[in-house]
Amino acid sequence: MPTITETPSPARARAPRRDAAENRTALIEAAIRVLNRDIDGSLETIAAEAGLTRRAVYGHFATRDDLVREVLTQGAARIGASILPIQHTDARIEIALYGATLWLQVQHASVTAEFAVRGPHMRLVAEALEPARAKLRATVRRGVRDGVLRRDIAPDRLARLIEGVALDVLTEATHDGLDDRAGHALVMVAALSVAGLGWREANELVAATPELAYRVASASGTASVVNDGGSDSGGSDGGAADDTTIEEPTR
Amino acid sequence: MPTITETPSPARARAPRRDAAENRTALIEAAIRVLNRDIDGSLETIAAEAGLTRRAVYGHFATRDDLVREVLTQGAARIGASILPIQHTDARIEIALYGATLWLQVQHASVTAEFAVRGPHMRLVAEALEPARAKLRATVRRGVRDGVLRRDIAPDRLARLIEGVALDVLTEATHDGLDDRAGHALVMVAALSVAGLGWREANELVAATPELAYRVASASGTASVVNDGGSDSGGSDGGAADDTTIEEPTR
DNA sequence: ACTAACTTGCACACGAGTGTGCACAATCGT
């Protein structure tokens, strides 16, 4: 590997080159990682991240845009597929599930969301994401109608704000390393808070609803509930935060 | 104006050229507007927006980077200057004020915030913004200690989330046209929600606190309270939202 | 072992942006 910026992060000790299609997916994943930290990273960078040369990329994708488009549509599809099946009589729980589900897609969700608001792909992504958004809007409207969600913000706007915080949490996660457990809990509670619940209310709801319990993501499909110990692992950030003692889970 | 991409938006009928320094500030403002909608808009675009030629920019700034840096430091300074003086015995009110204050700086805040998380200026902006952030963190810690804010999220993290929603609202504003009143109310309530208050609680607090009332921004300094009529101006978004009737102010 | 598939290494053409130089026009200040 000559001109290549060298391989910064992970795997690279393995076989320098493998089979055909594997590299394609490797490229996509590399793109996700790279674009996740720099929305307009170069092909060079992406290729390097995948352990390939820029030139080799053109053996899989005709255009940089094709790669990106692939990442985006794939991501949007994935998100849609995971969001749409959500359903529950209680709109609040659906919202929590919405958050939790997004959490499972952090990587995809982040890039996709980013492209949903800037660049030439906005329309593409927006369209691909529309069904999921529509569902959230519907859920919020229902919640408002049922009187379980706040009434001081127009439902559609509220839906966008909920989407906003959820993404904020995902961002917080990638920047400040939230572990899976914590992230899962945080998105839900944050979403519910914006939806209008007080913090105790939100936590009670989450605690009282088995569907919202943290599940370890296993290979495919199956997921198992993890029992919620009452451990209190202290402050996370490096500040001089020695005051408050958190009672509920330290998210 | 030849090669120039033509003058897209506003003023251009006025005197084609004026005095010296005026153009400098015109450029900065133009940059703010342009960068606000495209984080890496070209000098060409910025110059055009200011009614000048790209070439002319170099008469004021040695480098594109210099212009950006100017915008950024100026923005950060402005934000800091407006945030730091905030103070109130009730941490919740300080948080609401924090939101309201940011709202007054939408333009600046948006660009600045954007640059605070991407690009080579991250550090610069982060540093310039640090005091304001520190203040918010302190406020949140105090609020938690006083038992008026949520205890389920570590204070520093909570502070970042509050910053997050606030910016989300600003974004919502620039994308979906929130009028001044609505924006003012929305940032405060959104911030308080994330801080842990239930929506009714948040609204009551805002309604009961004169300092949080909407004030018309006048030329310099002076601001006047505006009485809160009970008008209900219907749905904002173009969807088929004909269901819920909002009681409190339609934000 | 041998072929077909895949990669690598340059080289080159392009386009978009930035930064500069210089002659010429417009304008402000006085």
Place this chain on the structure above:
DNA sequence: ACGATTGTGCACACTCGTGTGCAAGTTAGT
């Protein structure tokens, strides 16, 4: 009205990233 300041119109050099072409390796599969 005049001169210094400031903006305009090119022209040019340079960088960075994309997209292609082609010859020469490297590897997977049989």
